[in-house]
């Protein structure tokens with residue numbers, strides 16, 4: 001990855017119908033830094049992450065994306081972001097091998113990674129040809145995380161990254177953070193300390209109600 005991405009929010013707000021989820025949000029997400037977006041269930045973490053990945057527009061204010069200080073279009077932002085989230089579904093009728101091959105048609109592997117290494121990282125050598133619909137919920141979550149961490153993008157966006165993971169899975173996730181998040185802008189939507197304690201910046205949604 002040879003570029004950096006910065007996201008700024010200027011007086012940003014989002015509402016659904018008459019309900020404001022948050023407003024008056026001024027914030028800068030700097031390249032290479034780690035951020036936790038925090039708040040209780042239903043407070044608007046996922047909504048904010050969707051603004052930050054260009055899939056939802058603000059009701060007021062602005063979300064700006066800069067690549068090496070040049071403004072880029074919100075429609076082009078997805079190329080620079082790897083997202084792992086509960087609402088992002090894997091293709092259930094694909095085998096593990098097919099899911100990986102399909103995913104990496106759209107995004108390159110990080111340096112030194114390829115399909116066999118990714119399967120090894122997942123510890124799923126014996127499930128290569130298993131259809132994803134027969135994966136356990138924890139296996140699916142590991143796969144989503146591994147696809148995100150192993151894609152060569154400037155931004156890693158993780159919504160509830162340890163959902164469905166057991167304690168071993170949580171340790172495995174923290175290992176991914178250590179090994180594959182270096183120098184990337186990482187944004188974690190969460191209300192569980194274990195999954196965001198490495199983040200140096202905290203954004204509390206409830207400060208913007």
Ligand SMILES: Nc1ncnc2c1ncn2[C@@H]1O[C@H](COP(=O)(O)OP(=O)(O)OP(=O)(O)O)[C@@H](O)[C@H]1O
Nearest residue numbers: 016017021039040041042043044045046047048191
């Ligand atoms: N498309 C939509 N239409 C109407 N309301 C919505 C829509 N998407 C989200 N909301 C509402 O916005 C609020 C914030 O939801 P959001 O999913 O962002 O919260 P969250 O903090 O991520 O919650 P959780 O921790 O439970 O995942 C909720 O009240 C939700 O019902």
